Amino acid sequence: MSVRKRRRSIFDIIDEYFENLEEWAEKFRETIIEKPSWDRRASTMEPLRDVMVTPDEVIVTVDLPYAEENTIQVKPLDKNTLEIKARMKRKVRFDDFGITHYDGEFQTFYCHTHIPVPVYMDKMEVRFKKGILEVHLPRKHEYEIPVE
Amino acid sequence: MSESVKIIEKKEVSPGAVMLFGFPDVGLVGVIAASHMISELGLTEVAYLDSKLLPPLIVLHEGLPHSPIRIFGNHSILLAVSETAISADVIYPVMHALIDWGKSKNVKVMISMSGIPVQNRQDLEQLKVFAAASTPEMLKAVQDKGIAVLKEGYMVGPQAIMLQYCAKMGLPAITLLAQCFFNYPDPQAAAEILKELANVTGIKVDISKLLEKGEEIRLRARDVMRRTQQELSKMKKTQEYDIPLYVS
Numbered sequence: 026m027s028v029r030k031r032r033r034s035i036f037d038i039i040d041e042y043f044e045n046l047e048e049w050a051e052k053f054r055e056t057i058i059e060k061p062s063w064d065r066r067a068s069t070m071e072p073l074r075d076v077m078v079t080p081d082e083v084i085v086t087v088d089l090p091y092a093e094e095n096t097i098q099v100k101p102l103d104k105n106t107l108e109i110k111a112r113m114k115r116k117v118r119f120d121d122f123g124i125t126h127y128d129g130e131f132q133t134f135y136c137h138t139h140i141p142v143p144v145y146m147d148k149m150e151v152r153f154k155k156g157i158l159e160v161h162l163p164r165k166h167e168y169e170i171p172v173e
Numbered sequence: 174m175s176e177s178v179k180i181i182e183k184k185e186v187s188p189g190a191v192m193l194f195g196f197p198d199v200g201l202v203g204v205i206a207a208s209h210m211i212s213e214l215g216l217t218e219v220a221y222l223d224s225k226l227l228p229p230l231i232v233l234h235e236g237l238p239h240s241p242i243r244i245f246g247n248h249s250i251l252l253a254v255s256e257t258a259i260s261a262d263v264i265y266p267v268m269h270a271l272i273d274w275g276k277s278k279n280v281k282v283m284i285s286m287s288g289i290p291v292q293n294r295q296d297l298e299q300l301k302v303f304a305a306a307s308t309p310e311m312l313k314a315v316q317d318k319g320i321a322v323l324k325e326g327y328m329v330g331p332q333a334i335m336l337q338y339c340a341k342m343g344l345p346a347i348t349l350l351a352q353c354f355f356n357y358p359d360p361q362a363a364a365e366i367l368k369e370l371a372n373v374t375g376i377k378v379d380i381s382k383l384l385e386k387g388e389e390i391r392l393r394a395r396d397v398m399r400r401t402q403q404e405l406s407k408m409k410k411t412q413e414y415d416i417p418l419y420v421s
Contacts, residue, residue, distance in 0.1 A: 062396055073395055075356045086295075088357040090391035122393060156388060157295055157357065 065127070069135035070117070072109070076138060078164075083144050085160040089134055091115060094153050099160055101146040107160065108137045143167055178224040178270035180244070186219050191374050192251040192275040194285040196331040197258045197401040199410065200353030201394050202288035203332075205363035206370075207245075207254040209383045216245035216252055222270065226263045232256050242267065244274075250376060251280060258401040259331065261408035268334040276344060282311070283339055283346040284374070285332040286366045288353035289323070290413070300352040300362055302369045307339035307346035315347055318372050323350065325419070327412045330405075347373065355410075356402055358394035360387040 062071045073088040089097070089111050096112035111134045118130045144162035152159050195207025210216065221240035231238040241257040253271050275283055289303060303323040306312040316322060328336070332348040339346035349369055353362035364380040371377045383390075 062399065070392075070395075073357055073398055086357075088391060088395075090388040117392065154295055156391065159295065 063129075063131060064135075065129040067133075067135065068129065068131050069133045070131045071136050072111075072134045074109075074136060074138055076141065078142055080164075082164055083140055083142060083162045085109075085138055085140070085158075085162070087134075087136070087138075087158040087160075088156065089153075089158055090156050091117070092134060092153075092156065092158075097151075097153060097158060099149065099151050099158070101149075102137060104143070104146065105140045106137055107140060107146075108135075109158065109160075110135050111158070177226055178222060178266045180220050180270060180274040181223050182220045184217070184219045186246065186251065186278050187248045188279040190246065190249050190251045190278065190280055191376065192253070192278075192280040192283045193370075194271070194283070194331065194335060195252065195254045196285070196287070197255060197397060197404070198287045198330050198332070199290045199355050199405065200288040200351075200357065200359035200362050201398055201401065202351055202353050202359055202362045202366055203286040204254065204256075204397065205358060205360050205383070205390060205394065206286045206366045207252055209363065209367065209380070210250075210252060210378050211245050211254070213378050213382070214247065214250070216247055216250065218243050219246045219251070220244040220274070222267065224263070224267070224270075226266055228257075228260070230257060244271075251275065251278070256397070258397065258404040260404055264331055264334055264408075268331055269338055272335065272338050272342070272344070276342065281345070282374075283335060283344060284370065285335050285346075285348045286363075286370065287330070287332045287348065287350050288359065288362050288366075289350040290355035291352045294352065294354045294359075297352060300365045302349055302351045302365050304350070304369075305336060305348045307336050307344060311345045311347055315373060318369075320349075320369060320372070325417055327415055327417060329408055329410045329412055349373070356398065358391045358398050360384065360390045 075086050077084045085107060087109055091113040092111040093114050098110045100108045102108050113132050116130045116132045119127045140162065143165035145165055148163045150161040195203035197204050222242035223240060230241055232241050242255045245252045259267060302320060304315040304320045305323045306315060312322060336346055336348055349366050351362040351365040353359040360383055364383050367378045367380050
């Protein structure tokens with residue numbers, strides 16, 4: 026008996042594409058998360074951060090407890106990556122958290138974060154409030170399809 | 174009690190206590206509030222949760238192993254707290270086992286402490302606390318205390334299962350939710366929860382140290398928050414932002 030294969034519609038292909046994309050994103054997230062949040066060699070701690078895309082801008086927030094405001098540096102590494110650095114008001118050691126099986130001290134927050142859509146890096150605005158850094162990046166709308 | 178989840182008692186537990194829950198969720202509000210209560214009120218471990226459904230994980234304190242989910246208490250309070258993010262697929266059996274155990278101890282009321290994320294959290298000076306309850310009587314009781322009710326919307330996580338299961342069993346239960354950050358530890362929101370807890374139950378906890386140590390707590394809580402973010406994403410926590418379709 027011959028089995029006739031159903032022809033896939035464009036919607037099936039799009040669904041499959043998004044499923045694959047979601048799977049890839051999940052794997053990517055897990056890879057990122059499965060590493061320590063500190064780097065003893067560089068004496069840096071990785072801060073918690075979040076990226077939000079709105080119709081007009083991308084907002085990156087970074088939680089920087091103990092950060093000295095005048096030491097915060099936000100620098101574009103390329104067109105879709107931001108590097109963030111900040112010095113803490115005091116040194117933090119593992120034994121401050123009761124951990125005695127590692128040694129090392131940290132006084133810097135460091136991370137770089139991916140910006141998911143095109144933005145104007147040169148028009149970035151930065152504010153720091155209640156220990157949280159907020160970076161606003163206006164979006165570049167490169168492809169606009171007119172609605173007829 | 175569920176066979177797959179056991180509550181092992183280490184000390185005698187007084188009946189008629191108030192049972193509280195502080196589990197990892199948005200802003201780690203419940204966990205931060207619970208940790209502060211334990212140290213301020215000198216609560217001691219009275220029981221712990223044992224289950225093969227949990228990941229192969231223990232927490233070491235002073236070199237000795239402990240379950241990540243434990244119950245602390247004194248003569249009038251029982252406080253269930255988790256030191257690790259709870260995976261979405263074990264929330265049901267874990268919460269059911271804890272509630273069944275609390276029922277067996279004739280607890281007066283069950284109260285979960287948690288947060289409700291708001292996008293403009295950074296700009297808020299005063300944080301509101303909302304409540305939902307398992308019965309109309311409990312809802313009226315919290316409203317009489319001046320707490321706003323979370324009238325419509327979705328709730329996702331351990332507190333959702335607690336309300337649902339307590340409503341099914343006819344047990345008095347309340348969920349207190351303070352406005353908070355979604356992804357960042359929020360000690361200020363935890364302090365607001367403790368204020369309203371005092372308002373509802375009369376359990377007073379000094380929150381001055383909690384506010385003083387805010388930055389230290391945020392730094393310390395980064396790793397638990399990261400793990401919690403991962404679990405929140407799996408349980409579709411952002412559904413709490415959704416507008417429900419009203420079905421009468």
